[in-house]
Amino acid sequence: MTKNERLFISPLPRYAYWLFLLGILISILLGLLFYRQVSAMVQHQAEAELKRLSASTSDQFQVYLQQTEYGMNQAATEQYIQTAIEKRDAEVLNQLLYGWQQNRNHAELWAILDKDARIISTLRGSSDNHNPLSLNGLALRAMASANPIVSTEIINKEELARVGRNVSDRLENHHLLKQEGVLTQLVIVPVLGKNGQVLGALCGGLVLNDNQELLRSLFGNSQAMHAVYQDKQCIAYFTNDNKVSFPEQISPAMTKSCILDGQACLGQMQSDGDTYVTVSRYIFNAQNQVIGYQVLALPQSQYSQLPAWVANISLLTGFLLAIFSIIVIGNTSRIRQLFDRERQRGQESYYLGMFAQKLQECTDENEVYLLLKKYLSRDLDVIQMEFNIISADDNCMESIRFTENDQVSRVYLNQSKCKPVLTGRINIYNDDRDLHCNQIDTDLIKSHVCIPFLAGGKVAGVVGLGSPQEQYWTPGRIEYLDAYLNLIGPTVTNIRLLKLLQAKAFEDQLTGLKNRHFLDQYLLEQLAIAERYKTTLSLLMADIDRFKLVNDNFGHDAGDLVLKEVAAVIRAAVRESDLVARYGGEEFVLVLPNTSTDEAVSLAERCRQAVNSLQVIHNDYSRIISVTISIGVASYPRDGNSLEALYKLADSALYLAKNQGRNQVRTAQEYLATLQRTGCDD
Incomplete structure (x- = not known):
């Protein structure tokens, strides 16, 4: 380019430089404004996600407690459990509590109370008839209202020592526990009798203090960290990183802004030089008092705003507005992907919770x-x-x-x-x-x-x-x-x-036959079937002759052996459709569906002959015991239309057989004919 040519290139006017600088300034301001808007959007989405995670965390606790309440509600309707509570049968109830403890090893508190809230059975295996178990008054409150109570309470350690196994010893050395009370999630289910009267209550509980294993089982797959505070003192926490810990005291920074309609607080905490975003949900007791916090924490880097260096570059030149936009779009896409993954996990958690609720309705x-x-x-x-x-x-x-x-x-x-x-x-x-x-x-x-x-x-x-x-x-x-x-x-x-447990409750422990409780229910069902379909039904009542002599001459162990052998012989002599039950002592009852009196007499005679041929070997083959049985027969509808009438007539026929020499079969009709001949009233 020659000198003359250069002269034709006019320099830019001074105002152009000012316009250029103004354009840069406007670009920077627009970039910063855009940056702030995107940051606010990201922060809003982060808060919404934290709220959802916090609610999901609370729901997981609730699902665990609902499963426990469902199992206890089912148990409270069982007849044998109601009977055991009325009789204060600690052996049966201890077996029930042991089964619950095996299935829900995080629950450390199990107790069964009578109607006065006195202890019948606990994991300690002993009853306590002295002072009622208060549990902040909730035990009596649940029984008074006849409704279950699920609540989180601060329970003193003396009460926990009465119902929990090794709880007090574990908490004595707990480095985070400084209060006298212990934060406990309680489930109390009243047990009602047939007429609606209160018999007692079933109590279960989760001790949250120093219970990292419970938090690990509930939230082990979560990216978030979890902690529980009693009042403002940390009592348990779980993190996937051993270097990270929660503050011993909940700080004002962790509860600086209320969210979720005043039910929780959003804040921050510091740990090992890193910043974490926290959501602290209130824990209320049955009186709606705040007794603690359930805290969820996530690294701020997971939901951070746009990188800080983007703003610094925006300050250097207006041309970085385009670059800034690209960075924003890129980060927004990654954040959206993260939210999509979390949303999918939220849906999975929702369906998992629904599945857990439906499981409670399954009985098979x-x-x-x-x-x-x-x-x-x-x-x-x-x-x-x-x-x-x-x-x-x-x-x-x-x-x-x-x-x-x-x-x-x-x-x-x-x-x-x-x-x-x-x-x-x-x-x-x-x-x-x-x-x-x-x-x-x-x-x-x-x-x-x-x-x-x-x-x-x-x-x-x-x-x-x-x-x-x-x-x-x-x-x-x-x-x-x-x-x-x-x-x-x-x-x-x-x-x-x-x-x-249902099978054992209806079984005679000595002979393996069904017991009287099952017999009565079964006979009522069979009578209803016979009445509906116009069929016959026969009842046999058998008694071992002179059984007292067996006990007197050979001992009660020989008597037990005779009972088992006679039960086995009778069971082998009847049909598969027939029921053999132990009525009590040395008496047995046979229920024969769709069987007439003549057929019943034939089957009774077969049973009598089988027992007559029985030789019971006792005491190392050195002693042989022979026994006989007498049998009374009553049939529906010929002899009676009710459970009581059949029992009474079969028993009367049995004693007729006894009075006429034993080792024989007699029917209700023979008994009634005898009454007419003798002119006696029943």
Whole structure:
């Protein structure tokens, strides 16, 4: 370029420089304004997410307590438990509490009270008839209102020592506990009799002080940290990072702004040089007084505003407005992805909570598995689902499959060849070339998983799921399945325990026959069936002849042996449809559905002859005992239309057999004919 050419290039006017600087300033101001708006939006979304996480945390506590309340409500309706409370039978109630403790090992407080709130049974295994158990007056309050109470209370340590095993010893050395009272979540369920009168109450509780294991079990999969404060003193906390700890005292910075309609506070805390965002939810007692806080904390970096260096670069030049926008968009996208993941987890937590509530309504194992199938089928691409269940006595394994209309298909398997049962570990087959189990349809299934679940501390079964997709069972899906299976274990345990206790409550411990309580209920049901379908029913009452001589001559152990042998002989002589029960002492009752008097006499004669041929060997084969029985027969509708009438006539016929020489069978009609001949009144 020549000198002349350069002369034709006019310099920029002075005002252009001012406009340029003004443009830069405006760009910077716009950038800062945009930065503040985006920061406010991010902060608002972060607060909303923290509120949701805080509410979800509280819901997990509630689900745990609701499961406990449901199990206690079911137990409170059981007749044998009501009878045990009325009789203050600590042995039966201690067995019940031991089963509960095995299934819910986080709950350290279990007690059963009478109607005056005095202790009948606790985990300590002894009753206490002296002072009533107050529990801040809630025990008497629950019984007075006849309604369950679920509340969080501060209970003094002296009361906890009466009902909790090793609780006081554990809390004596608790480095965070400085108060006399202990923060406890209580469930109190009144036990009502048939007429609605209060018999007593079932009490359970979770001690929150120094209970890191409870927090770990509830929130071990959460990214957030959790703590519980009694008043303003930290009593328990759980973090995934051992370097991070909560302050011993809740600080004003942690409760600086109220949210959730005054039910919680948003704030910050410092730990190991890092800043954490906190949500502190109030803990209320039954009088609606604030007695503590439930605190959730997340690193501020997870929900931080836009990087600080973006603002500094914006101050340097207006041209960075475009760069600034790109950074904002990039960060907003990542934040949205994070929120999407958290939203998905929130939905999973919601459905998991719904599943836990539905589990409380299940009274049978098949209902549990059908409910699990319904929830898993909604979110997973699964074309085969089977439940391989180990029986309660560990004798066999049953494979349960549900058809399209939820009908049950059952196949019995050899559990000794099932790897998940033997090892207790998950088996994953993500390639159809790895599939070798004969329960898997390899033509349709490309990947399969077998997950064992526990009940009562041991493997109760295996859930198998097959997908048409290869490499389908990722760690995320396995974690999702595990969350559901962790919930069904306690429910299956409770169902099995209740069935076992019901069976024992209706069984005579010496002979193994059904007892009088079961007999009365069964006979009423059979009478109703016979009346409805116009059929016959016969009742046999049998008594061992001269049984007192057996006890006097050979001892009561020989008498017990004779009772067991006679019971076994009678049970072998009758039909499968007949019921044999021990009526009391040396008396037995047989209920014969759809059986006439003549048929009943024939069967009674068979039983009499079988006992007559019985030789009971006692005392190392050195002594042989022979016994006979007398039997009375009464039939419906010929002899009577009610339970009392049949019992009375069968008993009268029995004593007629006794009076006429024993070792014989007599009917109610023969007894009535004898009355007419002698002219005597009944």
